[in-house]
Amino acid sequence: MASVLIIDDSLLTFAFAQSALQSHGHRVISARDGVEGLSTARDERPDVIITALSLPALDGLSVLRILREEGHTSPCIVIGDLQSDTTRTACEALGVVGNIPRPINAACVRELVDLALRTGDTRMQAAA
Numbered sequence: 001m002a003s004v005l006i007i008d009d010s011l012l013t014f015a016f017a018q019s020a021l022q023s024h025g026h027r028v029i030s031a032r033d034g035v036e037g038l039s040t041a042r043d044e045r046p047d048v049i050i051t052a053l054s055l056p057a058l059d060g061l062s063v064l065r066i067l068r069e070e071g072h073t074s075p076c077i078v079i080g081d082l083q084s085d086t087t088r089t090a091c092e093a094l095g096v097v098g099n100i101p102r103p104i105n106a107a108c109v110r111e112l113v114d115l116a117l118r119t120g121d122t123r124m125q126a127a128a
Contacts, residue, residue, distance in 0.1 A: 002117050003027045005046035007037030007063065008079060009056055013104055017050065020106035021113060034058025041067055046074055048116045050100070050109075053080035053087065061087070064094045075116035079104065 004026050008014050018028045029044055031037035033056040041049055041063070049067070051060035064076050079100045082088045091099070098112040 001025045001027055002047040002113070003029060003044060004048045004050060004113060005029045005031065005037065005041055005044060005074075007031045007034065007040075007049070007051040007055065007060065009033055009052065013052070013079065013102070016104055016106065017109050020109045024110055026113065032056075034060065034063045038063050038066060041072065041074070042070070045072075048077065048113050049074050050077045050079060050113070053078050061090050061094070064096070068094055077112050077116060 031040045035057040053060045075097045077098050082099045097116045
């Protein structure tokens with residue numbers, strides 16, 4: 001059983017992703033904003049981190065950047081729009097495994113988490 005940290009201020013997104021992952025035996029940890037997510041990632045050292053790009057207090061890319069600078073190597077997945085080349089490039093530089101567009105799809109969440117756990121692959125994967 002893997003631990004998965006989900007950082008998102010949307011209760012609906014969190015509940016949906018939590019259900020999808022818990023039904024496959026994963027332990028799900030939550031954080032409602034970037035500051036809480038950063039603290040939780042430091043304390044819990046999750047196997048996978050899923051973060052929204054747009055968050056209160058500290059955005060998802062900043063959270064990932066800080067964690068990478070501190071030496072955290074957990075595979076990361078982002079929730080949100082990657083249409084901007086700048087955002088896509090930043091995600092690739094941070095080793096983001098994949099992207100889950102909104103509204104989220106349970107199969108996509110499980111598929112990307114499984115990929116992250118299986119391979120630790122840092123190539124950007126598109127959501128199905």
